[in-house]
Amino acid sequence: MTIIDPTDAVPAPRSGDGDKTSPLLEVRDLHVEFKTREGVVRAVNGVNYSVDSGETLAVLGESGSGKSVTAQAIMGILDMPPASIPKGEIRFFGQDMLKMSGEERRKLRGARIAMIFQDALSSLNPVLSVGFQLGEMFRVHQGLSRKQAKAKAIELMDRVKIPAAAARVNDYPHQFSGGMRQRIMIAMALALEPDLIIADEPTTALDVTVQAQVMDLLAELQREYRMGLILITHDLGVVADVADKIAVMYAGRIVETAPVHELYKRPAHPYTRGLLDSIPRLDLKGQDLYAIKGLPPNLLKVPSGCAFNPRCEKAQDICRTDLPPLVPVTERDGTELPGRASACHFWKETIHG
Amino acid sequence: MGRYVVRRLLQMVPVFIGATLLIFLMVNVMGDPVAGLCGERQCDPATAAQLKREFGLDRPLWQQYATYMGNVFAGNFGTAFNGQPVTELMASAFPVTIRLTVVAVLFEIVIGIVLGVMTGLRRGRPVDTSVLVLTLVVISVPTFVTGLLLQLLLGVKWGWIKPSVSPAAAFGELIVPGLVLASVSLAYVTRLTRTSIAENRRSDYVRTAVAKGLPRHRVVTRHLLRNSLIPVVTFIGTDIGALMGGAIVTERIFNIHGVGYQLYQGILRQNTQTVVGFVTVLVLVFLVANLLVDLLYAVLDPRIRYA
Structure with missing residues (x-):
């Protein structure tokens, strides 16, 4: 997270390079x-x-x-x-x-x-x-x-x-x-x-x-x-x-962020995986196209816990009760993956498993 | 565009002939025009026959119509039975009614559109509801009630205006009659503008205009109003014809010597020439007003092109 200078009152004019105290x-x-x-x-x-x-x-x-x-x-x-x-x-x-x-x-x-x-x-x-x-x-x-x-x-x-x-x-x-x-x-x-x-x-x-x-x-x-x-x-x-980077949204929340190619290679959220699997592919010609089952949630009554749980194949009890925070995603050995985060209780299993 | 106008003008010919023929027939069915000439007594048959021959009333109806239309196109609308040429009556009546119509249309445009925009932008708020109720009242109360009520209150009780308009009928005297004449249409213009504004306010191009960082007044006047007024302009245009001919009640109440007054007198006294002549001109006014509205439509909305 970038540190913001609170004294910076007026938006600075566009600067191609130069001071980079806060993001655009x-x-x-x-x-x-x-x-x-x-x-x-x-x-x-x-x-x-x-x-x-x-x-x-x-x-x-x-x-x-x-x-x-x-x-x-x-x-x-x-x-x-x-x-x-x-x-x-x-x-x-x-x-x-x-x-x-x-x-x-x-x-x-x-x-x-x-x-x-x-x-x-x-x-x-x-x-x-x-x-x-x-x-x-x-x-x-x-x-x-x-x-x-x-x-x-x-x-x-x-x-x-x-x-x-x-x-x-x-x-x-x-x-x-x-x-x-x-x-x-x-x-x-x-x-x-x-x-x-x-x-x-x-x-x-x-x-x-x-x-x-x-x-x-x-x-x-x-x-x-x-x-x-x-x-x-x-x-x-x-x-x-x-x-350059992607933020995946579901039910008014960001469920995954990642640099673009990383996301395609290794999604860290079951919803993202579902989206990627539902792209028609030439090498899978003739097979049934995958589709995420169910419908997007009614925003008047968002499901408790993880909003995606009724449609998720990996959903466990915890998914129905606890809202997963957006947490940084790391490699198996704990090395940080810059720019990556996922809001899934089981992101480890999703990305590495 | 030119070809379109020519085609429309040609289309007017059958409409004009049809409308005037209908009026001609209706007035003839109304009664024997000679009967009124001899006053209270019945005409003796010899005089009646002679008069009929003199006016060409013994000939078949279609011949009478042809002769009449021939004369009309030569600028001769005949004479009223009091000996005054009908054209003379028109020359005195039409300017008065045109002034009255101008006042009425100005009221429609200014008050109707302002109220419409105000309520359209504040839908569901108290201003909107009260104006809506007010227009409903105006639409449901007949003109003669509003007219007589205003005349009684403003003219007789409070003495703000003269209860009856002088023969000169200057603009100043026509303000209240004009408001009465405009009242119902004004209510319709308000409602039409309101609906149109409220609908277009949610449109994508208004959202774009806001996203462009335009000030609110510019969004409303340049983007919202421009589009919303297209149906309103059409309504007002067609209404001009209706106002010119439909002022009979208002002109009677305020004793304005305009077209409505002359028509009323003509019908009352079975004055065929006056009635047919005036209505013929009104038919023309109506047709031309309609054509102008259609042309204006293309000016306001570039998506409409006439070929």
Whole structure:
């Protein structure tokens, strides 16, 4: 765990290298709940993760695991109420964003932390031209004129490789193909060269060939600007190529963290193992595809103990009573595995057995 | 776009002919137009026949209609039985009603949309509930009740306004009548805007606008309002036609000498030429207003393209 300097009041401007007192973003023990008519939905129950400049963290999980809610809490775009954050810290350059005023947070949004949404067609305003929507970033955050903003918008569209950018700047979102629209979303997030980009399933709505193009573009731009990237996905294939480290979420908690290739080689949590086993593989052609049995838990009534216990093949009595903490994972001989942790009572058996 | 307009204009022709023919027939069924000419007494058959021949009323109905429409397109709407050309009545009545409509539409736009946005953004809160109840009351109470009540209170009891509008019918005098005329539509505009805003507020593009770090007022005006007003504009556009012709009650209450007043007089006195003439113009107003709304729709929503 990195030590945070509490006197570091204002987020420092982006520094490529230089002082590294605190990570770019650090989420600590974050809780998010939604008050609904049926009761309190505990969507996020104590999430910890951190991202550094130039680093890509993939957050993996099924629908309803709390990965998007965590991201929206970081962006500060949760509807509060019904959502509330009873506990936790979200530190950006060491400063807790949850303690900032609404106006301070607004100034960070888009300029320092940007987000790419899943479905670009519905996430772009249908009645405004893409040039207007891109230019708006410069007009609002930098006070540029309409004309300057449009020039910047064309530049951005060129950056994300949209053909004939100057001719298409006045077109509307529905006039672009799915891949081009997602590029526009990326361009919008990139506009002010933020320190951190959160991409919430950026390729889910695209077909496979376009998915690869869009991911490559995102990875390329991230390297170029040395941005931190949080990639939220349920697609293990996407993760392997671009991520540096992975956090697996289940029922609003992180159940395993690991550097990307380690995770694929030796998962330390039965849930991660289940996810990996359910990837179709060429060498197992003709056999039945593995599937994790059961359904993700109802967040109104999370099972006691380990939330995964009703679906886990290795579940014992302790799993139904005691909540496993996220503990560091070590080699058999006790050597530490940097960056690895698992929230399973039987992580030793899972990784080594 | 040009071809679309031409096609729409051509489509108007059968609608126009159908509507005017219906009115023409209905007015003719209403009674013998000559009967009213001789006052209380019954006309003697010779005079009646002579008058009928003079006005062309002895010819078949379709011929009468053709002659009438021919005259209308030459700018001649005939004469009312008091000898005044109908066009003269129109020249005095339409400006008054247009002023009244403008006042009413302004009320709809300003109050309706402001209330709609306020309640749409605060759904379920006390403001929302009270405005919702208020609109329900306005919608359920007939215009003549609201009109007479306001006239009685503001005009007679408290003396804030003159209970009856002068023949000049300046804008200042039309504020209260305009509010009465607008009241029901205003309530609908409020509810329509509220629903539209509340629905779009949860949309993905509004979330994107917030994530871009736009100030709240910009999110609301540029992103939320722009999309939410499309159905409202359509409603207000179609309502203009309805307001112009539907002001009979309001104009009667406040004694405004506009289109509604003239129509009322025309029907009361079996003044065929006046009724048919005014309604013909109203049909045109309605058709043009509808066309303009459809064109405006394409301007507001770029996804709609007319070919």
